[in-house]
Amino acid sequence: MDNKAWKEQVLCEPKNGYDRMPEGERAAMNAYCEGYKAFLDAGKTERECVTEGIRQAEAQGFKPYVRGMALKAGDKVYKNNRGKMLLLAVIGSEGLDKGVQITAAHIDSPRLDLKPTPLYEDSELAYLKTHYYGGIRKYQWVTIPLELHGVVALKDGSVVTVALGEGDEPKLVVNDLLPHLGGEQSKKPLSDGITGEQLNLLVGSEPLAGEEGDRVKLQVMKLLYEKYGFTEGDFISAELEAVPAVKATDIGLDRSLIGAYGHDDRVCGYAAMKAMFDLEGAPARTAVCILADKEEIGSVGVSGMQTAAFDTFIEDLCDSQGVPLRVCLENAFCLSADVTAAFDPNFADVYEKRNSARVNYGVGLCKYTGSRGKGGASDAAAELVAYARRIFDDNGAIWQMAELGKVDAGGGGTVAAYMANRNIDTLDAGVPVLAMHAPFEVVSKLDCYMTYKAMKAVYENGIVR
Ligand code: MN
Numbered sequence: 345m346d347n348k349a350w351k352e353q354v355l356c357e358p359k360n361g362y363d364r365m366p367e368g369e370r371a372a373m374n375a376y377c378e379g380y381k382a383f384l385d386a387g388k389t390e391r392e393c394v395t396e397g398i399r400q401a402e403a404q405g406f407k408p409y410v411r412g413m414a415l416k417a418g419d420k421v422y423k424n425n426r427g428k429m430l431l432l433a434v435i436g437s438e439g440l441d442k443g444v445q446i447t448a449a450h451i452d453s454p455r456l457d458l459k460p461t462p463l464y465e466d467s468e469l470a471y472l473k474t475h476y477y478g479g480i481r482k483y484q485w486v487t488i489p490l491e492l493h494g495v496v497a498l499k500d501g502s503v504v505t506v507a508l509g510e511g512d513e514p515k516l517v518v519n520d521l522l523p524h525l526g527g528e529q530s531k532k533p534l535s536d537g538i539t540g541e542q543l544n545l546l547v548g549s550e551p552l553a554g555e556e557g558d559r560v561k562l563q564v565m566k567l568l569y570e571k572y573g574f575t576e577g578d579f580i581s582a583e584l585e586a587v588p589a590v591k592a593t594d595i596g597l598d599r600s601l602i603g604a605y606g607h608d609d610r611v612c613g614y615a616a617m618k619a620m621f622d623l624e625g626a627p628a629r630t631a632v633c634i635l636a637d638k639e640e641i642g643s644v645g646v647s648g649m650q651t652a653a654f655d656t657f658i659e660d661l662c663d664s665q666g667v668p669l670r671v672c673l674e675n676a677f678c679l680s681a682d683v684t685a686a687f688d689p690n691f692a693d694v695y696e697k698r699n700s701a702r703v704n705y706g707v708g709l710c711k712y713t714g715s716r717g718k719g720g721a722s723d724a725a726a727e728l729v730a731y732a733r734r735i736f737d738d739n740g741a742i743w744q745m746a747e748l749g750k751v752d753a754g755g756g757g758t759v760a761a762y763m764a765n766r767n768i769d770t771l772d773a774g775v776p777v778l779a780m781h782a783p784f785e786v787v788s789k790l791d792c793y794m795t796y797k798a799m800k801a802v803y804e805n806g807i808v809r
């Protein structure tokens with residue numbers, strides 16, 4: 345061999361995905377991304393993502409799972425867990441004792457939740473107090489238009505759905521200080537410039553005529569009552585989330601990127617779901633897709649990935665074949681499908697370039713996540729990483745290896761640890777994101793599409809033991 349041949353043989357030199365993707369895939373990539381953008385616009389909360397997910401699943405022939413129902417290869421079922429978590433399955437031709445191929449993503453995103461007693465008036469302006477959800481950089485959430493999405497549960501058992509700010513409806517906003525008076529504020533660290541108790545949504549300024557006292561607040565409450573039929577006391581049993589009032593949009597003159605709210609982690613959730621819809625016939629192993637809630641605050645609660653609702657769903661499927669749950673789980677594989685940080689040359693000093701995910705280099709595989717010495721990571725086995733490399737390469741899913749930033753710079757976690765705790769072989773992989781957790785995040789179309797192809801490869805290629 346000459347030196348060039350040796351170089352190709354023994355060195356690993358990653359190439360930009362655009363130099364690797366067959367030209368013929370461009371149309372499929374763009375079509376996929378249009379579907380993804382529509383999904384984002386339809387799902388700005390976990391509840392809306394579940395509703396839209398079910399709508400799409402039913403259009404693909406998925407049926408609600410009912411305990412005890414007979415299942416055969418190729419059957420498509422879903423379980424709606426309390427409107428906030430969606431579990432889908434396509435029954436495989438092999439028994440559940442051979443395991444299941446799982447993709448687990450999350451559909452909750454950082455945002456500003458309303459407090460239980462949110463509405464107040466100060467200086468003849470009306471506001472809603474918020475309690476932020478997930479790891480936000482507070483200064484990013486001021487001076488941008490926001491919408492209010494969610495539900496108000498009334499005492500009579502009915503539930504009012506709220507999506508205030510859509511289309512040409514009015515928006516809400518959190519104000520910031522003008523620079524002319526911001527001298528002292530500007531000297532504070534970024535983390536303290538805006539405090540949690542300053543994240544108050546401006547919701548009105550016109551007093552209700554002929555009244556005394558909090559006339560602006562009264563006017564706002566009157567409008568809410570007229571539009572939605574709930575009263576101030578009903579905020580107590582509400583889940584209302586202020587989310588950015590922005591539609592998913594192409595970014596860049598070449599339209600190669602997508603800017604939107606909630607890429608983390610709907611970008612993997614949509615990929616996992618769409619890949620399942622696109623399976624032809626019954627896969628060998630049963631395919632399971634999970635769109636979980638509460639990842640951003642620790643995967644806790646009945647709708648988070650630690651919930652027994654997952655085990656219950658899989659056990660119900662196993663019962664239909666007389667297979668013990670533990671046998672199924674110990675043979676299962678889970679791709680913990682969550683976003684990773686894309687290398688940003690504007691902030692190069694927090695990344696370690698050789699081990700960072702890069703935009704347009706494909707789905708980012710993470711052997712481990714965690715922080716301060718892999719703390720909290722599930723750290724997948726080398727054999728699992730080799731399996732993923734093989735099935736991704738064999739199926740044209742362009743991928744790259746990634747860590748989230750420099751060792752001492754910080755870190756993060758995913759649902760991987762909670763799946764691995766269940767005796768499921770689990771590996772992290774997801775789309776690299778620029779400005780993760782910002783109200784407006786950016787991903788590349790190529791990476792989105794390759795993540796979809798990776799999910800499909802997982803469903804169609806059960807791990808061989
Ligand atoms: Mn995430």
Ligand code: MN
Pocket residue numbers: 608640781
């Ligand atoms: Mn996140």
